[in-house]
Amino acid sequence: MVELLVMILLLGILSALTLPKFAISLSRYQLDTSARLLAADIRMAQEMTLNSESGDEYRIYFYRERYSLLCNTKILNTVHLPGNLTITAAVFGSSQERVWFNWGSVAPKPGGGTVILFDPVTGLESRVIVKPVTGRVRTENRW
Numbered sequence: 001m002v003e004l005l006v007m008i009l010l011l012g013i014l015s016a017l018t019l020p021k022f023a024i025s026l027s028r029y030q031l032d033t034s035a036r037l038l039a040a041d042i043r044m045a046q047e048m049t050l051n052s053e054s055g056d057e058y059r060i061y062f063y064r065e066r067y068s069l070l071c072n073t074k075i076l077n078t079v080h081l082p083g084n085l086t087i088t089a090a091v092f093g094s095s096q097e098r099v100w101f102n103w104g105s106v107a108p109k110p111g112g113g114t115v116i117l118f119d120p121v122t123g124l125e126s127r128v129i130v131k132p133v134t135g136r137v138r139t140e141n142r143w
Contacts, residue, residue, distance in 0.1 A: 023122075024122055024124075027119050027121065027122045027124060028143060030083055030119070031085060031124055032139070032141060034081055034082065034085055034117055034126070035117055035126035036139055038067065038079075038117070039128050039138065041060065041067075041069055041079065042099070042128065042137050044069070045058040045059075045060060045099075046101055046106040046137075048071070049101040049102070049103060049105065049106070050105075050106060055103040056071050056103065057071075057100055057101070057102060059098050061097060061098045062087050062090035062097055062115060063087065064086050064087060065081050065085070065086055065087070066079060066080045066081060067079055084120055084121050085119055086120065087115060087118075088117075088125070089114065089116040090113070090114075090115045090116075091113050092109075092111060092113030093108075093109070093110030093111030093112075093113060093132075099113060099130065101135075107132065107133055108135060112130050112131050112132030112135075113130055113132075114128065114129050115127065124141075124142070124143045125141075126139060126140065126141045127140045127142065
């Protein structure tokens with residue numbers, strides 16, 4: 001009986017030691033996945049702009065805990081960030097809250113920019129960076 005209690009105690013101690021590491025790993029995973037999803041949505045807006053035959057304008061509006069993809073004035077998709085993640089900055093040229101693409105161009109208007117996703121619990125952040133001339137989209141983790 002004593003051996004069983006010692007084993008349960010040891011398992012409890014090991015679990016308590018590994019739980020914080022698991023939480024940080026989960027937070028990193030959510031942050032990285034959200035940044036990659038945002039980058040994919042920006043690339044999708046670029047593709048839809050290039051394939052548009054009617055001169056549609058595609059925009060992505062950024063809010064604190066979500067972002068929305070619009071075609072002209074119609075909302076195509078809204079993505080809510082998981083957990084505690086927030087968008088702390090979204091700066092594209094002179095625009096603080098959106099990026100858009102004009103017909104026939106993959107370059108963002110009014111210029112390249114960066115979106116910063118942040119997890120306030122762990123202090124980790126990830127960036128989605130769009131180059132101004134080429135429109136190349138990449139992610140960068142800061143941890």
